Amino acid sequence: MKISKINAREILASGGEPSLEVDVTLESGAMGRASVSYGVSAGSKEAFVLVDEDKKRYNGKGMLKAVANVNDKIAAMVVGQNVLEQRKIDQMMIDADGTENKSNLGANAILGVSMAVCRAAAAEEKLELYQYLRQAYQIADKSARYTLPKPLAVFIEGGKHADNSTDLQEYILAVTKEQSARENVRMMEECYKALKKILKQRNLSTNVGNEGAFAPEDIANNELPLELITEAISAAGYKIYDDAGIYIDAAASEFYKDGKYHLATENKVLTAEELIELYLSWQKKYPIICWEDMLSEFDWEHWPILLARSPIPLVADDLTVTNVKLWQKAIDMKAANAILIKLNQAGTVTETVDCCLLANKYNYFTVPSHRGGGETNDSFLVDLAAAVGSKWIKVGPSRGERVAKYNRLMEIEEELNYSNS
Numbered sequence: 001m002k003i004s005k006i007n008a009r010e011i012l013a014s015g016g017e018p019s020l021e022v023d024v025t026l027e028s029g030a031m032g033r034a035s036v037s038y039g040v041s042a043g044s045k046e047a048f049v050l051v052d053e054d055k056k057r058y059n060g061k062g063m064l065k066a067v068a069n070v071n072d073k074i075a076a077m078v079v080g081q082n083v084l085e086q087r088k089i090d091q092m093m094i095d096a097d098g099t100e101n102k103s104n105l106g107a108n109a110i111l112g113v114s115m116a117v118c119r120a121a122a123a124e125e126k127l128e129l130y131q132y133l134r135q136a137y138q139i140a141d142k143s144a145r146y147t148l149p150k151p152l153a154v155f156i157e158g159g160k161h162a163d164n165s166t167d168l169q170e171y172i173l174a175v176t177k178e179q180s181a182r183e184n185v186r187m188m189e190e191c192y193k194a195l196k197k198i199l200k201q202r203n204l205s206t207n208v209g210n211e212g213a214f215a216p217e218d219i220a221n222n223e224l225p226l227e228l229i230t231e232a233i234s235a236a237g238y239k240i241y242d243d244a245g246i247y248i249d250a251a252a253s254e255f256y257k258d259g260k261y262h263l264a265t266e267n268k269v270l271t272a273e274e275l276i277e278l279y280l281s282w283q284k285k286y287p288i289i290c291w292e293d294m295l296s297e298f299d300w301e302h303w304p305i306l307l308a309r310s311p312i313p314l315v316a317d318d319l320t321v322t323n324v325k326l327w328q329k330a331i332d333m334k335a336a337n338a339i340l341i342k343l344n345q346a347g348t349v350t351e352t353v354d355c356c357l358l359a360n361k362y363n364y365f366t367v368p369s370h371r372g373g374g375e376t377n378d379s380f381l382v383d384l385a386a387a388v389g390s391k392w393i394k395v396g397p398s399r400g401e402r403v404a405k406y407n408r409l410m411e412i413e414e415e416l417n418y419s420n421s
């Protein structure tokens with residue numbers, strides 16, 4: 001059960017910039033490997049991504065310092081520990097770092113080890129990762145049924161994820177139908193292809209942005225994607241609401257300046273009250289069934305106003321950054337009633353799971369998510385979603401590092417069906 005070796009290296013993430021991969025090996029020979037993703041429209045309070053700042057390598061974005069922190073400082077501490085003591089190992093790294101945002105050792109270094117320790121433990125226990133997560137954190141009984149998350153696939157992206165597109169960051173297909181994960185994935189991809197056709201018919205470009213979603217240049221306004229996605233659902237032969245609806249992630253912190261919301265595409269500057277009215281008018285007109293970060297992370301006072309008036313759930317991402325304290329604050333303030341979950345915002349598996357468990361305690365749902373520009377092929381988030389019973393996983397509809405997540409989801413389903421039969 002003892003950890004005998006930890007080794008980190010630089011790998012490439014989806015944007016062609018470095019990220020970190022970590023191997024944890026046990027005395028038994030079992031091994032766990034994990035890689036860490038990071039975002040491009042990160043919340044200001046996210047755990048710290050340590051980059052080299054050495055302009056001669058990768059324009060300063062190298063991760064050799066984080067690699068060295070794993071191989072030297074963290075390995076010195078964690079080698080010899082019992083791999084099954086995930087909470088203890090995560091806490092040791094948090095304490096050794098000693099900062100609120102893990103800026104000393106780097107959250108990328110700490111998380112890489114945390115995830116790889118978890119995978120090595122699962123291998124040692126001869127369990128799938130989602131089974132091991134359940135066991136390690138006593139989330140549910142061994143015999144309890146798993147409910148798998150549904151696809152939440154980014155279809156049109158703008159904001160920081162694409163040039164000359166919408167001000168709002170993501171227009172997403174939210175699958176609602178109760179059917180197998182495999183059928184849900186198929187339905188999602190068929191809607192995505194239907195959207196491509198519709199964009200072409202309207203002479204809009206079908207270039208894709210960071211997450212594999214379409215990023216039509218010079219799109220007329222922030223409302224048009226809602227019309228296009230609604231049309232795509234029907235064109236693919238599916239029913240709005242019953243089969244799928246729309247989920248928006250505005251990532252509103254990105255267009256919030258001096259207390260106002262700047263919609264550059266439309267040459268408009270709105271107050272929070274005006275923006276909320278606009279959102280609610282869209283919600284009446286289109287099959288929008290959920291939304292995220294519709295207001296800025298610096299605008300806490302208006303979140304409860306939107307939530308009180310919102311007929312649909314409001315998910316917090318930049319507001320809560322997978323941080324238990326901020327999530328509890330959002331719950332207490334009635335600012336949000338669901339949470340986006342990103343492992344690297346938290347910086348350890350334990351803190352991430354604790355955020356999910358806090359949501360479950362309040363009967364609020366969780367949405368484990370990919371990252372914009374710095375995603376890796378690691379599909380840890382899917383196992384996490386299965387372990388904690390998340391409602392959706394948010395992942396782009398195309399590109400290898402995104403579809404890896406859907407493939408893992410279908411693999412888990414097959415494995416569960418097999419073990420049930």
Ligand code: PGA
Nearest residue numbers: 039040041042371372373
């Ligand atoms: P990011 O964006 O990963 O680029 O920060 C994704 C999101 O805001 O959900």
Ligand code: ZN
Nearest residue numbers: 249251293317
């Ligand atoms: Zn977001």
